[in-house]
Amino acid sequence: MLRLFSIIIFLKAFVFADGFEFTLIKKGSSDDNNTLLVVGGIQGDEPGGFMAASLLSTHYKIKKGSVWIVPNFNFYSIIKSKRAPFGDMNRKFANLSPNDPDFHSIDRMKRIIKEPNVKMVINLHDGSGFYRKRYIDKWHNPRRWGQATIIDQAVMEGIEYGNLEEIANKVDSHINKYLIKKEHKFHTKNTKTHLRKTFEEKEMSKTLTYYAIGQKKAAFGNESSKSLPVHQRVYYKLLALEKFMDIMGIEFERRFDLTPKDLKNVIDNDIYISFNDKKIFIPLSRIRPKISYFPVPKGAKISFKPSSPVMTVLKQNGKYVVYYGNRRLTTLVPEYLEYDKFVEGVKIEADKELKNVKFGSIVEVKDYFNVKPDKKIRVNVIGYVNKKHKNESGLDIGKKDFLKRFSIDKDARRYRVEVYDAKQRDKFLGMILVEFVK
Numbered sequence: 001m002l003r004l005f006s007i008i009i010f011l012k013a014f015v016f017a018d019g020f021e022f023t024l025i026k027k028g029s030s031d032d033n034n035t036l037l038v039v040g041g042i043q044g045d046e047p048g049g050f051m052a053a054s055l056l057s058t059h060y061k062i063k064k065g066s067v068w069i070v071p072n073f074n075f076y077s078i079i080k081s082k083r084a085p086f087g088d089m090n091r092k093f094a095n096l097s098p099n100d101p102d103f104h105s106i107d108r109m110k111r112i113i114k115e116p117n118v119k120m121v122i123n124l125h126d127g128s129g130f131y132r133k134r135y136i137d138k139w140h141n142p143r144r145w146g147q148a149t150i151i152d153q154a155v156m157e158g159i160e161y162g163n164l165e166e167i168a169n170k171v172d173s174h175i176n177k178y179l180i181k182k183e184h185k186f187h188t189k190n191t192k193t194h195l196r197k198t199f200e201e202k203e204m205s206k207t208l209t210y211y212a213i214g215q216k217k218a219a220f221g222n223e224s225s226k227s228l229p230v231h232q233r234v235y236y237k238l239l240a241l242e243k244f245m246d247i248m249g250i251e252f253e254r255r256f257d258l259t260p261k262d263l264k265n266v267i268d269n270d271i272y273i274s275f276n277d278k279k280i281f282i283p284l285s286r287i288r289p290k291i292s293y294f295p296v297p298k299g300a301k302i303s304f305k306p307s308s309p310v311m312t313v314l315k316q317n318g319k320y321v322v323y324y325g326n327r328r329l330t331t332l333v334p335e336y337l338e339y340d341k342f343v344e345g346v347k348i349e350a351d352k353e354l355k356n357v358k359f360g361s362i363v364e365v366k367d368y369f370n371v372k373p374d375k376k377i378r379v380n381v382i383g384y385v386n387k388k389h390k391n392e393s394g395l396d397i398g399k400k401d402f403l404k405r406f407s408i409d410k411d412a413r414r415y416r417v418e419v420y421d422a423k424q425r426d427k428f429l430g431m432i433l434v435e436f437v438k
């Protein structure tokens with residue numbers, strides 16, 4: 001019975017490995033010999049790590065030097081919101097059976113770490129409590145991991161950035177200038193892995209960072225506390241990453257202000273997804289948990305482009321679920337339709353201004369909009385209450401004309417305008433969103 005069970009689990013892992021290959025994002029100059037490798041998501045229940053890596057890949061521009069980012073190392077565990085569906089991935093870097101479900105990912109990661117240009121490796125984690133050198137209380141003591149820069153040893157002789165302890169101390173003092181609360185203070189934790197005497201030291205010899213050290217790469221762990229809300233964990237991680245980049249002479253530009261408040265806004269609201277060659281574009285900020293009659297191409301695979309590498313779409317029970325890290329954002333209930341593409345968009349008059357609008361765009365509207373009639377197309381404004389018209393082009397439509405529950409967002413501001421072939425009722429051409437603004 002147990003054996004059968006493990007076979008089922010293995011088969012499942014095999015199937016899932018397909019859609020959950022981790023992403024390697026290379027930023028900055030391609031011929032650089034001074035690359036920082038940042039790894040997030042080795043354990044799926046540590047969102048601080050994978051959200052920070054994800055934002056580094058989407059919201060930073062590397063102007064000098066190069067940064068390689070794996071934001072979703074254990075993507076399956078991230079989506080499942082489980083630490084280790086097939087055992088702890090951070091204990092698989094010493095010896096591993098080729099039959100292990102994570103074997104392929106571990107092997108691929110080892111090859112990335114070994115690339116000659118990779119000079120520093122940072123593994124991002126969320127740890128319990130607050131690390132302190134001396135015992136203070138249950139949550140603040142040497143056995144805790146949160147708010148610490150982790151090194152396996154103080155110095156690595158003869159390699160670039162081998163002064164691990166000195167670098168860790170510099171990173172800590174940088175972070176400590178910007179603490180939200182005194183309790184969040186960072187310290188350097190040296191696990192002294194090479195001694196391999198205690199249980200902890202032996203366990204640490206199976207980790208990603210210790211593997212990197214074996215390959216003569218400077219390696220660090222970064223742990224923000226699981227006691228903090230996710231955006232605060234990400235805040236401390238980005239402060240750390242910026243200092244590591246600074247130490248390596250890597251220059252960057254950030255697309256937001258590094259404050260906890262701005263960061264929360266970016267994480268929650270600067271998120272999008274587009275479908276089927278951008279015929280449909282959906283902002284995911286404050287999205288409703290369920291969207292009905294979502295046009296999906298008949299007989300073809302749904303294709304999508306998420307704004308974040310920790311975002312994906314899974315088909316479950318005949319519906320499409322949009323996941324973002326540990327969050328389940330929305331469920332799309334499909335309506336299978338044939339797609340066609342003889343027009344790229346439509347003409348819309350919005351508040352007396354006439355615009356050519358491409359499918360997959362958002363039109364901001366203050367008072368009213370009017371999709372200009374065209375013999376070739378039929379327009380369906382989802383949630384528009386006037387039942388008299390089959391084709392809803394040529395009508396002035398305002399916010400009050402909508403049934404609120406048909407908006408895609410919880411604030412009832414964004415509505416779908418869908419365009420079809422006028423002759424063949426079920427041929428879908430594309431979608432536009434109207435967004436009512438003040």
Ligand SMILES: [Zn+2]
Pocket residue numbers: 043046124125126
């Ligand atoms: Zn961890």
